[in-house]
Amino acid sequence: MTDNRPILNVWNAEHAYGSRKVLRGIDLVLKPGEIYALLGPNGAGKTTLIHAICGRLRLTGGEVALDGKDPWSTPVCRASLGLVPQEIALYRHLTVRENLETFGRLAGVKGKALKGAVNLAMNLTRVIDREHVPIRHLSGGYQRRVNIACAILHKPQLLILDEPTVGVDIDAREALDGVIRDLRDTGVSVLLVTHDLDQAGTLADRVGFMREGRKVLEGSPRHLISQAFGEEMEILVQLSEDPDTGEEIVLSGAGLERRGATNLWSRLDAGGYAAAARLDAALRASGLHPREIRVRQPSLQNLFTLVADWQPTS
Amino acid sequence: MMLAMFRVMFLAMVRDRAALAMTFLLPPLVFVIFATVFAGASGEDVRLRLEISDQANTPASERLIEALLKDPQLRARRANPSTPRTVRRQVRAGKADAGLVIVSDPAASGAPYLVITDPTRAMASPLTQGRVQTALAEHLPDVMLAKTLDLAGPVYAPLSPEQKRQAKTIVGMVEADAKAGKPPMRTQEMFTLEEIAGAKKGRGTIVYYAGAVTILFALFSAMHVAMTMIEERQAGVSDRLLAGAAGMTPVINGKFLFLILQCGLQATAIFLVAQVIYDVPVKAHLIPWGLTTLASSACAAGLAMGVVSLSRTREQAQMVSTFLILILAAVGGSMVPRFLMPPWLQSLGWFTPHAWVIETYQALLWRDAEWQALYPAWGVLIGVGLAGLMIAHLTTRLVRR
Numbered sequence: 248m249t250d251n252r253p254i255l256n257v258w259n260a261e262h263a264y265g266s267r268k269v270l271r272g273i274d275l276v277l278k279p280g281e282i283y284a285l286l287g288p289n290g291a292g293k294t295t296l297i298h299a300i301c302g303r304l305r306l307t308g309g310e311v312a313l314d315g316k317d318p319w320s321t322p323v324c325r326a327s328l329g330l331v332p333q334e335i336a337l338y339r340h341l342t343v344r345e346n347l348e349t350f351g352r353l354a355g356v357k358g359k360a361l362k363g364a365v366n367l368a369m370n371l372t373r374v375i376d377r378e379h380v381p382i383r384h385l386s387g388g389y390q391r392r393v394n395i396a397c398a399i400l401h402k403p404q405l406l407i408l409d410e411p412t413v414g415v416d417i418d419a420r421e422a423l424d425g426v427i428r429d430l431r432d433t434g435v436s437v438l439l440v441t442h443d444l445d446q447a448g449t450l451a452d453r454v455g456f457m458r459e460g461r462k463v464l465e466g467s468p469r470h471l472i473s474q475a476f477g478e479e480m481e482i483l484v485q486l487s488e489d490p491d492t493g494e495e496i497v498l499s500g501a502g503l504e505r506r507g508a509t510n511l512w513s514r515l516d517a518g519g520y521a522a523a524a525r526l527d528a529a530l531r532a533s534g535l536h537p538r539e540i541r542v543r544q545p546s547l548q549n550l551f552t553l554v555a556d557w558q559p560t561s
Numbered sequence: 562m563m564l565a566m567f568r569v570m571f572l573a574m575v576r577d578r579a580a581l582a583m584t585f586l587l588p589p590l591v592f593v594i595f596a597t598v599f600a601g602a603s604g605e606d607v608r609l610r611l612e613i614s615d616q617a618n619t620p621a622s623e624r625l626i627e628a629l630l631k632d633p634q635l636r637a638r639r640a641n642p643s644t645p646r647t648v649r650r651q652v653r654a655g656k657a658d659a660g661l662v663i664v665s666d667p668a669a670s671g672a673p674y675l676v677i678t679d680p681t682r683a684m685a686s687p688l689t690q691g692r693v694q695t696a697l698a699e700h701l702p703d704v705m706l707a708k709t710l711d712l713a714g715p716v717y718a719p720l721s722p723e724q725k726r727q728a729k730t731i732v733g734m735v736e737a738d739a740k741a742g743k744p745p746m747r748t749q750e751m752f753t754l755e756e757i758a759g760a761k762k763g764r765g766t767i768v769y770y771a772g773a774v775t776i777l778f779a780l781f782s783a784m785h786v787a788m789t790m791i792e793e794r795q796a797g798v799s800d801r802l803l804a805g806a807a808g809m810t811p812v813i814n815g816k817f818l819f820l821i822l823q824c825g826l827q828a829t830a831i832f833l834v835a836q837v838i839y840d841v842p843v844k845a846h847l848i849p850w851g852l853t854t855l856a857s858s859a860c861a862a863g864l865a866m867g868v869v870s871l872s873r874t875r876e877q878a879q880m881v882s883t884f885l886i887l888i889l890a891a892v893g894g895s896m897v898p899r900f901l902m903p904p905w906l907q908s909l910g911w912f913t914p915h916a917w918v919i920e921t922y923q924a925l926l927w928r929d930a931e932w933q934a935l936y937p938a939w940g941v942l943i944g945v946g947l948a949g950l951m952i953a954h955l956t957t958r959l960v961r962r
Contacts, residue, residue, distance in 0.1 A: 301804040323806050330804035332797030340573050352565035353812070354805050398801065407804075 254404045254436045261308030269295045271460040282437040284447035287457035329403035333410040335390045339383040354401035364400045372396040372426050388419025407438045444547040456554045476545040479515040482523045485539040486510040497533045566815025588778040588827050589834045595770040609688050611637040612648045612657035619666040621704050628700035652677050659685040668704045703736035765927045771835045772922035773895040776915045779824040783865035784882040791875045809957040820862030828854045856942035857918045863949030870956040889913045
């Protein structure tokens with residue numbers, strides 16, 4: 248791509264399985280070299296949208312244009328697409344190189360071009376040191392990177408990554424993030440479908456929140472967060488042990504909410520560090536001694552919680 | 562692109578030594594076992610185990626027992642203790658194929674023999690009766706003659722005292738000759754045997770089982786390999802490929818080609834053993850044999866892919882394929898020879914690839930059939946294979962949606 252023409256255009260995408268509507272007018276545009284993270288709870292319609300972009304289903308309404316063409320009716324345009332499935336979609340008995348050669352050939356890359364593409368993909372995804380190792384002997388992180396390598400052999404302009412960090416540790420995730428950035432730097436557009444909000448916040452140029460078949464928010468993470476939370480900061484309170492019922496009442500009374508199943512509690516507050524100091528004092532006065540209190544900018548996690556709680560009628 | 566998938570399947574096979582052995586060593590081994598069992602079951606090598614009890618204890622009964630004990634086509638022995646109960650017990654325990662109780666003097670009138678058999682060994686009774694008759698004719702002709710005279714005389718014309726004396730003299734002479742080892746009559750001389758031109762002992766059965774084992778294992782291994790389609794679906798490989806420009810078409814076709822090769826190599830291993838060990842004339846019919854093998858391999862490959870593509874999970878495919886393989890093998894003649902089946906079951910067998918494969922190999926390698934006679938079978942087998950392949954393609958398109 249020499250111009251800045253979008254590689255992907257989705258207009259008013261609608262789809263229904265029987266009477267159940269799963270897409271209700273989605274618009275999406277991806278420009279070359281852009282990383283776009285598609286977020287949303289299960290059942291939001293992300294997978295259906297990806298299937299439509301991959302030409303695996305015909306929309307009941309709206310249009311998808313991949314490199315200017317409809318991927319359903321013009322399969323050849325899918326050559327500009329690379330899909331990295333959530334599963335390790337590799338042949339486990341084959342080595343890294345053999346897998347890459349196989350998927351390269353299946354993508355129509357041949358001869359010397361194939362050899363070059365395989366070497367380039369292994370370099371980009373940093374798996375060349377394991378090229379002769381069977382997939383089943385690789386760590387989860389390496390398998391994820393080979394999973395990506397197999398999708399870029401035919402030099403796609405759009406790479407769709409479906410939950411690329413499932414089941415990998417922090418080091419492996421950072422390595423994967425590096426790979427995705429490197430790919431973006433080569434001009435590849437990346438559509439990242441993930442539940443990993445930290446990764447989306449770190450990597451994505453833009454994020455889109457989907458809910459009940461609609462896109463409810465879209466923009467750069469920083470812009471969306473500042474728009475949603477303004478001057479508010481997130482105060483995080485880390486406890487040493489599980490609070491008892493009385494302590495929970497104190498924490499809730501202080502406006503704190505538990506984050507997941509951890510001993511981490513948080514609240515949004517425009518007062519920043521001063522508010523954090525007041526909160527610390529109040530908790531200690533009530534007999535609670537937090538191990539740590541931190542103040543930070545709100546994250547996509549906060550935004551996601553906000554969107555998840557959002558009611559269309561409110 | 563198809564070759565890429567072919568290579569994947571090939572590497573999977575050669576890197577899995579257990580699967581390799583199952584694919585190429587087990588079928589010839591099973592074939593050799595079948596051939597050894599059934600090639601010897603044509604009749605000439607059967608040596609009946611006969612348990613004998615003599616309740617008459619006459620010179621004639623003793624002579625008959627001696628003759629039966631010496632019969633090379635029997636493994637006869639005296640019951641110990643020599644009672645009907647012992648004989649029954651031995652037959653019931655499967656230690657004897659049949660029992661013979663001589664209840665009265667063979668030379669006297671009446672029915673002097675009681676044959677005890679196990680109904681599961683249907684041939685044991687006629688074989689026992691035949692060997693007793695042969696022993697009487699060869700070693701006790703005097704007894705037979707005396708019995709005939711005793712039976713015929715009162716019915717047709719009573720003998721005069723002079724005729725009776727002459728008859729007794731003849732019987733005595735016959736007895737003397739028999740005891741001297743000069744039997745006056747040899748029953749087998751009444752028949753001249755002719756075997757089918759070019760036929761070798763048991764080869765028809767061997768060819769039958771070569772075909773039966775070939776299609777049985779072709780389906781087994783084809784089903785096993787075809788299940789990789791489900792693994793690819795579950796591992797996301799299908800998702801990755803369906804998102805590409807070529808879709809799953811080269812994958813399906815590549816697998817089909819690989820399965821044809823694998824089934825073909827399996828058949829080659831089986832018929833190589835048949836040629837080398839049992840002198841089945843495969844080399845002399847190499848081209849039509851190759852085409853028959855190609856057709857049967859295509860049939861197994863397509864059928865397996867069609868069946869597996871209709872299954873959602875590996876467990877489902879495993880259950881359906883096991884059920885199908887066993888039923889088809891039973892009805893088609895891979896387990897029990899088709900000629901032993903009732904006519905309706907033989908007709909039903911034509912709805913299985915097994916019957917077509919078995920009959921085609923037999924027609925070619927046993928009956929020296931002309932090529933034209935093989936065309937219908939080739940057509941049916943290739944047609945079934947292509948139909949299965951078509952189903953696999955169509956199912957993949959449905960998955961795409």
